Amino acid sequence: MPIVVERVSHIYMEGTPMAKVALRDVSLTIEDGEFVGLIGHTGSGKSTLVQHFNGLLMPTSGRVYVDGVDLTDKHTSLRAIRQKVGMVFQYPEHQLFGETVFEDVAFGPRNAGLEEREVEARVKEALEMVGLDYSALKDHSPFELSGGQKRRVAIAGVLAMKPAVLILDEPTAGLDPEGSADILSKIQALHGAGKVTVIMVTHSMEDVARMSTRLVVMEQGGIVFDGAPREVFTQVELLKEMGLGVPQVTELMHELKGKGLPVQTNILTLEEAEAELVRVLELKRHGTV
Amino acid sequence: MALFKNITIGQYIPGNSAIHRLDPRTKIIGTVLLIVLLFMVDSFLGYALAAVAIFGIVQLSEIPWRIILRGLRPLFVILLLTVSLHLFMTEGTPIFRIWFIEVTWEGLFRGVMMGVRLALLVMGTSLLTLTTSPINLTDGIESLLKPGKRIGVPAHELAMMMTIALRFIPTLLEEAEKIMKAQMARGADFQSGGLMQRAKSLIPLLVPLFVNAFRRADDLAIAMEARGYRGGEGRTKFKELHFGQADAIALGVSIAFVVLVGVLF
Amino acid sequence: MAKPLIRFEGVHFRYNPGTEREWAALQGIDLDIYPGEFVAVLGHNGSGKSTLAKHCNALLVPSSGRVLVDGLDTKDDAAVWQIRQTIGMVFQNPDNQLVATTVEEDVAFGPENLGIPSKEIQARVDEALRAVGMEAYRLHSPHQLSGGQKQRVAIAGMISMRPRCIVLDEPTAMLDPEGRREVMHTIHRLNETEKITIVHITHHMDEVINADRVVIMTDGKIALQGTPKDVFSNVELLRSLHLDVPQVTALSHRLRSRGLNLPDGIITVDELVECLCQS
Incomplete structure (x- = not known):
């Protein structure tokens, strides 16, 4: 289910003195199976961009195609599109409303007009995907759960629609390291199972470096970098200038290289850094350098 | 915020005109007087004079006319309804008649009068909010209600409630929009269906909105406590109200005008 | 050493005591x-840090034990105001x-509650807004503000009450990296120039590396405390408590276990660069 964004601009409150350009002439194609990390400052346009992917926002100019269907066409059923392109907003637990966990997660599938048996199967599957015990929790009020559990119920509410594309807007915001790691591993598992394309808006360079197959950096309503994380993170200086930074290990390698140590700088993770440093320091010890 | 961009009621346009500088108490009393006046007069000349007065104040306030008129737009339907009700329902000398609907001279007169009265009322009161910041407004109300404390009017509490409401309205609107979008992303439909169905479709919006509002209220109460809040007793004011010469003159002129016009016309 | 400003003595705290949902948050x-x-x-x-x-x-107030603030017991109703x-x-x-x-x-708002005269409130507001760099936004x-700016205003709202200490309960948890930087910069500056005591509660380990002292909490108890260097030398312990360490700290730890001669408690990129270039 590829998403094609064609020269999209978006202006909030167009025609008023408060008009604000949020997207400028953005073009982008997201292919099946990708894991796209979307990075940029608050106000860079990333949240606006992703809301175009399921027709929550319409471009002021330009077009958006999902699986070849033009979202800007008046005859397009946006409800059908939204079942395919699932979207988890920031702090999704703030949107819980169901009397029970089951009712809340079932909201999406029911809106899609599914039969009750199918709804139940979907709810069960979705809750299990986020690591929650269906039979133990389904009759609980979602408001009685812990913060991390609420978040997972809310994500399950989107997964229950079985979307082909999953958009997540800062899924770990406000969680502690353990809670974050937990959510991220679930997302990675979903993507790994080959069932969904993932688009994740985040501030964490470390997460993007570790998880995504593609990194899109936005600034002032435009895309400034788009490529594999390994490529993008070679632009240490530029990223730092934009106030975005790179993973700490990438920065470390960059600095070491600057000091004359012959290390590779396209390092993204702890494991890679360890291997590279051991290699170089071994060489150094043997006097080859 | 596309959904709520049309809300302009209660908007404040910062400025430094003679009207802006008046003590909020003067403006509140003035507005009350205007309302009284508009319900007292019953002649064309009376309305004309009230209109002239309001036009004069608008000029003094330096608020652009299009903003004043924009305030009338949401009331257009009510205005139209009022005018046509009077137009068609008043008995008297007929002008013309279509089927059973009869338009009379008296009806025309009443209709136009009511329309003008309503329009002037809205313009006059919106002038108050357009030229007075919400803080000044609440301070003014609190100060005016203070004498009522002895008979149990909770002046400070009311003012505090107004302040907090004003502070959180934009936050809640933003939140409502966000929740709506999130539910739409899960296939919710807020637009179609009959009345019952539409009311039901609001549950996924209203429940989280209320839950979050209560959570906010809890947080805010703790934050206020931590900042030493313990009610109105012993509180001082950052900006004290100042009833000056200009206020005395403005108030005097207003009272004289209302008495004169109200009694004579 | 000086007299402590805040002293916890054997503090226990239970939420909802005597009910099914009783929970010992501080032990x-x-x-x-x-x-x-x-x-x-x-x-x-x-872990009990917000409690x-x-x-x-x-x-x-404690279920048992006591908390003294500048010698005053928090259980004493008459002292709460002070x-x-x-x-x-x-x-x-x-x-x-x-x-507002x-x-x-x-x-x-705070000074108003304290009953400070209007003239002085104005001076305090000016001073507090300057201290957090928000003078330009006074009206x-x-x-209309970003998350980081709102938190700076909240801090100014405290400074205007002239406290000796500011306790910040996860002030950065809901902020983006820029907002977090703003807040961290502001509280460090207040600590250095205004000598205000700061207690900063967080789960972001990168925000604690410039602190004088780090207190690690788990299950309502203090698991570990000391300078950031000391604390981050215990990589295994921190891991077992489900806490992160900075990437360079984790890397140094791995390199050490592979026999590299690196000192304990490396917490910044610069430190590791220096050590690696020397070795």
Whole structure:
């Protein structure tokens, strides 16, 4: 289910003195199976961009195609599109409303007009995907759960629609390291199972470096970098200038290289850094350098 | 915020005109007087004079006319309804008649009068909010209600409630929009269906909105406590109200005008 | 050593005592916070760190044990007023702690409650806004500000009450990296130039590396405390507590276990660069 964004601009409150350009002439194609990390400052346009992917926002100019269907066409059923392109907003637990966990997660599938048996199967599957015990929790009020559990119920509410594309807007915001790691591993598992394309808006360079197959950096309503994380993170200086930074290990390698140590700088993770440093320091010890 | 961009009621346009500088108490009393006046007069000349007065104040306030008129737009339907009700329902000398609907001279007169009265009322009161910041407004109300404390009017509490409401309205609107979008992303439909169905479709919006509002209220109460809040007793004011010469003159002129016009016309 | 500004003596605290949902959030805390210190409290959710914070200014009082603020017992109702003037408090959600419709009115809220004369409130508001670098926004309404700016206003709202210490309960948890930088910069500056004691509660380990002292909490107890260097030398222990360490700290730890000669407790990129270039 590829998403094609064609020269999209978006202006909030167009025609008023408060008009604000949020997207400028953005073009982008997201292919099946990708894991796209979307990075940029608050106000860079990333949240606006992703809301175009399921027709929550319409471009002021330009077009958006999902699986070849033009979202800007008046005859397009946006409800059908939204079942395919699932979207988890920031702090999704703030949107819980169901009397029970089951009712809340079932909201999406029911809106899609599914039969009750199918709804139940979907709810069960979705809750299990986020690591929650269906039979133990389904009759609980979602408001009685812990913060991390609420978040997972809310994500399950989107997964229950079985979307082909999953958009997540800062899924770990406000969680502690353990809670974050937990959510991220679930997302990675979903993507790994080959069932969904993932688009994740985040501030964490470390997460993007570790998880995504593609990194899109936005600034002032435009895309400034788009490529594999390994490529993008070679632009240490530029990223730092934009106030975005790179993973700490990438920065470390960059600095070491600057000091004359012959290390590779396209390092993204702890494991890679360890291997590279051991290699170089071994060489150094043997006097080859 | 596309959904709520049309809300302009209660908007404040910062400025430094003679009207802006008046003590909020003067403006509140003035507005009350205007309302009284508009319900007292019953002649064309009376309305004309009230209109002239309001036009004069608008000029003094330096608020652009299009903003004043924009305030009338949401009331257009009510205005139209009022005018046509009077137009068609008043008995008297007929002008013309279509089927059973009869338009009379008296009806025309009443209709136009009511329309003008309503329009002037809205313009006059919106002038108050357009030229007075919400803080000044609440301070003014609190100060005016203070004498009522002895008979149990909770002046400070009311003012505090107004302040907090004003502070959180934009936050809640933003939140409502966000929740709506999130539910739409899960296939919710807020637009179609009959009345019952539409009311039901609001549950996924209203429940989280209320839950979050209560959570906010809890947080805010703790934050206020931590900042030493313990009610109105012993509180001082950052900006004290100042009833000056200009206020005395403005108030005097207003009272004289209302008495004169109200009694004579 | 100076007299502690805040002293926890064997503090236990239970939520909902005597009910099914009873929960022991603090289980025997002994802790002294000294004037002028920058203390960071690190722990995962449910470790009791927020409960600890709320004990500092009598928003909560111990079920057993006691908390003394500048010698005053927080259980003493008559002292609460004085305690809240001594210890300011900033909370997690930037939206839910600003009361007024403009920045300057909000900063004035505390002094108004204290009954400070109007003239002096104005001076305090000016001073507080300057201290957090928000003078330019005095007439803005809170909803026009970014998260980081709102938190700075909340901090100014405390400074205007002239507290000796500010306790910040996860002030950065809901902020983007830019907002987090703003807040961290502001509180470090207040600590250095205004000598305000800071107790910073967080779960972001990168925010504690410049603190004077780090207190690690788990299950309502203090698991570990010391300078950032000392604390981050215990990589295994921190891991077992489900806490992160900075990437360079983890890397140094791995390299050491592979026989590389690196010192303990490396917490910044620069430190590791220096050590690697020397070895």
